[in-house]
Amino acid sequence: MGLKSVVIDAWSWLNYKPIYSDPSLGMPNRRAFPEAHASWVPAADERRLSAYKLLAAYDNNQAAELAEIRDGASARERREFGDPSMFIETLVSHVMGREQHITVPGAEQTDTADETEAAAADRVQELLREWADDELLPMRMLQCERKAVGLGDGVYLLYWDPDKQRPRLRTYDPGFYFPVLPEDGDGADFPGRVHLAWELPEDPKRDLKARLRRITYEMDWIRPATASGVDQQGRAVRAPVMTEATDDTPSTPVVGAGDQVDAQGGISRQYAWNDRPSYRTCYLTDATWELGDLKGAVDVDSLPMDRAVFASNGAGEVLDHLDLYIDFIPVIHTPNTVPPAEEHWGQSSLAKALQAFDELASTDTDSARASATTGLPMVGISGVTDGRQQYAVGPGAMFKLGENGKLTTVDTSPALRELREHGHDLADRAANVVRLPAVSLGTMDPSKVPSGYALQLSLGPLDSLIAGMRLARAHKDMLLLRFVQRLFIAGQHPDWAGVTPLPAKLVRGPYTPTDKAAILEQVTTAYQAKVISLETAIRMLAEAGWPIEDAEKEIEQIQARSFEQARLLADALGNPDEVAKFLGRQAPETPQAPPPNLPAVPAGNSDGNPVGQGRQATGGNE
Structure with a gap:
């Protein structure tokens, strides 16, 4: 009966594009996506690879070039001004945060009862941070996040390099990634x-x-x-x-x-x-x-x-x-979003707003055409004296008209104004769909923000968006650091001899403007009220953007100058060793004060007073 089936899967949001879902075949166009139709590509991956190429074309202002394959040369006239790329770059910077820190729980607890456990955690944290500096971890993360946000998926590969004596980290395009997923298991399971x-x-x-x-x-x-x-x-x-085989035993x-x-x-x-x-x-x-x-x-x-x-x-x-x-398997797949139940793949941040970007490109194209007629207006001339004369509109041009002759111009500026306003509306619609407020895109005038509280409320959609994106990456970040520790141990690096792998976290910094003065006041008040520890206070300041590179060293420097607290500690414990440890100094060898050294008693004066001085008379005459 010629019934058409509706496909709903992880990439069905692209079905509206004829080049992706050909009306006659119901599958991506073979001329536009020949890589996806290679003989060695599984049929289940054809739509995924085609979606990656189409999204990459939007990111590189080549969507019109790709559409030309099906729609002809007229498709190349569409204007593309980099709006999808701007959205991707903004989301990448937000999900990355201003800075990234590797932390191992327990490494900052300087006052813990188990000093061995704290020292082990601090050692692992120090080694992981050294590896991150050598391997340029923030740059590798930026490469992977660029793929994950734009295409929906990112891929890390870890391997041991015997020459450099450390695990190396590489980023792969998700179009190269083909996992063999279990047929009867959860798609989120590790293949x-x-x-x-x-x-x-x-x-x-x-x-x-x-x-x-x-x-x-x-x-x-x-x-x-x-x-x-x-x-x-x-x-x-x-x-x-x-x-080696012998007469009695085979090989x-x-x-x-x-x-x-x-x-x-x-x-x-x-x-x-x-x-x-x-x-x-x-x-x-x-x-x-x-x-x-x-x-x-x-x-x-x-x-x-x-x-x-x-x-x-x-x-x-x-x-x-x-x-x-x-x-x-030292391959880590990082989805951009939390995959649906029994799914493995993430979704691009451009997915739901792609039609808005198409409309925006069409509006920009119409605006470019309208601006040509606005800059060089159309002129109608009537009542000319010589019909054979050619006229050119320009500064200082003279026209000879008859008795009832006149010039008529067509003003297209109102249409251009409407097109530009429509473009702004489409840009706002795309930002709302992606959940990027104008303040996060940098398109809002700061003087129009009534208060900081109003600004914080406007960032609500962005907060929920970044929270979900970071949730999809939290386990993958921990898995990455866990694999690094295991590869160091498997490679028998001397610095990792006897080290036990510990859970480590990759903390991503703030992505919105923070009021450092307000956070400092909150932290100071809470610490003075004894509701948070010094370790927690230092961590809060570091996450707010204060230049604290090593929380443990910062705590040691603070305690080394806390003489009033050291005096209170000495009064409470009466142990100079604990006080010296608190200050980071060496305790004196003699724990007790030396006995007082009194002057000798002069001869002939048994009451201990110097010669020539008597006691005060208490009554009567001598």
Whole structure:
């Protein structure tokens, strides 16, 4: 009967665009999105990859260029002035905050009873901050957030670099990310196999054909040890390491160093960060295929391994199911929003306002056309004396008219004014849909804000928006720092010897203007009233933007000059060691005051008074 099905999924908000949902096919246009229709791309990922490309076109002012493929050359006349990009940049700065800090709970508690626990937390915090400085963590986060806000998803990859002796952090485009999600589980579950795949163009100078590269991280059972070798075709592969056969015993596979074989033949391994042995490990495969060799019904998860060419790392190890000796996949998917139930993907911040951006671009195009007629008005001339004469409108132009001749001009400025006002209305509508108040975009006149309370109320939608976006990232940030600690331990870095991984948090700074004077007054009042600790007060000031780099050192410097509190502590405890520790100084070796040194009694004066001085008479005459 020719009934049309309505598709509602994570990218159905793009169904209104004919180039994305072709009326005849009901799927993205193949000419506009050839990458999404590659033979190795799973059918379930075609709409996702097409949505990424379309969103990237809006971000780069190329939506008209993409629409030209279907609508013809007239689509290129549409004006695009960077409004989507401005929204993305604003949201990225807000969700990132002015600054980022790595904190480990317990590292700032200088007065805790368990000094060993506090010292361990402080040590882990210091090491993680050093790694963040070396790895340029804020810049890597900015790269990932740019992808997450604009496209809906961001991807981190962590790997151990033996040359730099630290975990390296890379950011990947989500279009390269192909997780193998469980069919009967929650989409939010961590996948057991992850592919990072992309095509490599043909290189005639190097005589290289078009290829497909795929990096795979997979959790699987621990198997016997392997080593680099060569197969019958001359390809570099990994082969099991076997014991030398003797007359009495045949050759058997060698178990990896530290692995144990149980009674059932299973191989277990004790990881330094786990309390009990594990039977699973993560394997890495990095291979390349020529696109011409991919025949039949294959996708990124079922590529023919007999046609693969495996890469090698810096140590010469062939990356063919290389055992990484870790029990996690070091790939972290960061969604822009909290995914719906049983979903895995986030949603772009431009999603719900995309139609408003289309209308805004159309209005800008009409305004550009109207401004041409306003700047160079249309003139009608009647009653000319010479009909063969050509007239040009310009400064100082003279026109010879007849007895009833006249000049008529067409004023299009009212239409231009209406178009500009309509453009402002559309921009406000898009900001309201995205939940970006005018004050956050910098388009509001500060003099028109009646009070700070009114300003705070106007930021309400932005507060709820950023709270939801940061909630979607909170667990991923903790997971990132947890993986960093484990990779340091697995890499046997000397500074991490004997260190136990601890929960760490990535604290994002404020994103709205803060009244530092008001916050200082609140913190001071609360601290003097003994309702908050000094550690909490310092943390509140640091989050408000005060230049406090290390909270623990700041507390030590404050206490080193708190002599009045030290005196009260001495009166309460009577222990000089505790007082010296509070001030950060060394206690004296003699805990008690020396005995008083009185002057000697003069000879001939038993009452102790000096010679020549008598006692005062109490009555009578001498």
